[in-house]
Amino acid sequence: MTKALLIIDVQNAILSGKATQNRQPQVDSALDETVARLASLQESARQAGVPVVLVQHDGDSGHRLAVGTPGWALRKEIAPKEGEVVIRKKSADSFFETDLGQGLSERSVNHLVIGGCMSQFCVDTTVRRAVSLGYDVTLIADGHMTGDTANLTFSEIIAHHNETLDGFDAGKATVAVRPAADIAFS
Numbered sequence: 001m002t003k004a005l006l007i008i009d010v011q012n013a014i015l016s017g018k019a020t021q022n023r024q025p026q027v028d029s030a031l032d033e034t035v036a037r038l039a040s041l042q043e044s045a046r047q048a049g050v051p052v053v054l055v056q057h058d059g060d061s062g063h064r065l066a067v068g069t070p071g072w073a074l075r076k077e078i079a080p081k082e083g084e085v086v087i088r089k090k091s092a093d094s095f096f097e098t099d100l101g102q103g104l105s106e107r108s109v110n111h112l113v114i115g116g117c118m119s120q121f122c123v124d125t126t127v128r129r130a131v132s133l134g135y136d137v138t139l140i141a142d143g144h145m146t147g148d149t150a151n152l153t154f155s156e157i158i159a160h161h162n163e164t165l166d167g168f169d170a171g172k173a174t175v176a177v178r179p180a181a182d183i184a185f186s
Helices: 024-047 100-106 119-132 154-165
Strands: 003-008 052-057 085-089 111-117 136-145 173-178
Touching: 003 024, 003 119, 024 052, 024 111, 024 136, 024 154, 052 100, 052 119, 085 100, 111 119, 119 136, 119 154, 119 173, 136 154, 154 173
Parallel strands: 003 052, 003 111, 052 085, 111 136, 136 173
Antiparallel strands: none
16 A cells, blocks of 8 residues: 555645634634644655645635735645645645646555645545545544634534545545544554
8 A cells, every 4th residue: 555645735824714803813723733733744754755745725816825925835834845746726626637646646656644724625525536536545633624614613624524534435445534643654
């Protein structure tokens, strides 16, 4: 089994304005904790020689992730090292109209360890698409993040997606949801 670590949309402004003013500090703190876990897994993957792939969303002009703006930049904690791939996308699906699938195929990857932002959009869509394409997926239970919505807190959204995606399958490919502490790249 050849693994790769896929980190989706961990950009400076990914959760800007994604909570009420009173809740934004909680969202920001939870994001910082999530990014720290992802950075630790990223370093473990590097040490094990596991490919690290970063995905970066290209927002249109005026969007919080508008290309070339400070908000669009990947967070420094997970910045790519020389030789690591950064996939740029314009939709929730990290495979759609990108070279992600081709790059994974060239490395004979068949198992993706996935984390990042935003749980209910880019993470969920990419996890489901990966399984449909035949990749086994480990979703990092405490390694994906989102903001609050009008009806749900970020914690509720994350818990929902962890429960919904655990065991999701397409043929022989499946999703397993595991905490970062239980993920090894050996």
